[in-house]
Amino acid sequence: MVSENLVRKLPNDIGGDEAGKIERVEHELLPWEKRCHALADVLDFHKIINTEEKRRGVESLGAEMVGKLSYYERWIVAFANILFQKGILTPGELAMKMSEVEGRFSDVPNAHHS
């Protein structure tokens, strides 16, 4: 039964599920989250990744990542995966670029984990 339910309902398909009380949380987007949102819109305008591809990209991260990553964390990881699938970027290129970006902050202390 458990395995059957995995097939019937993908991670995003939660309408009708039981769930707890609604906590009326809101937050002002962090700078990188706002950039990520703008990136999503620009990817859509240029027909590189549309809204439905993005949603499916998030869903295909699987239940554990969908459950544990924050909203925009899911988006950026989904974008990277979709760009790999479309052959626009490779994982190696992204890893190299991420090291380069991290290198710009080499003289800055590590973020404290909250």
Add this chain to the structure above:
Amino acid sequence: MSDHDHDHDHDHAPLTVDEKPGYFDVMETAVRELLIERKLFGADEIRRQIEVLDSRTPALGAKVVARAWTDPDFKSRLLENGRTGCEELGITFYDDTQLIVLENTPDVHNLIVCTLCSCYPRPVLGLPPDWYKLKPYRARAVYEPRAVLEEFGTSIPHEVEIRVSDSTAIIRYLVLPMRPEGTEHLNEAQLADLVTRDAMIGVIQVEYKKEAA
């Protein structure tokens, strides 16, 4: 908020940072810069879109609602086609979405949700609140809307039908709340001040308290 007139762009590390950017922050920068290097779009497009996002707030939706309350012809055009109705008021749609405006009446109360994700009428309301994107609201709005509304302090009489509309990537909804009683003397701008984001999602009703006027 207001010191946006200096002309730097936000594509590189700010001059002073007190901690290293996190993993996903770095990933966003890396993806964006790689795509810009490949000339798939320009850095200016990201910057411009951030400005567009910052310019969209529920005040736009409130303006649409107040116009619909005061101009019956506009209201019928708006209910016919939400997108072109909003465009009449100068609200541009920066995406390919269609907008359906749902009118609350004494017999019907509307509520909007996106069960699959977070689709929302962003051109007219800005970005959705977190609770709209989280599981409890998405899961429960479609099967126990009255209980959900109670959690927002909204009590809808049992004889009033509650309609829940589930948004998609291309079809978005906006609730046209009922104009509260006792507001006949208010002008359009004063009416718009009464209209909140949550009323246009449908989780609350628009209230008017005379002493607040």
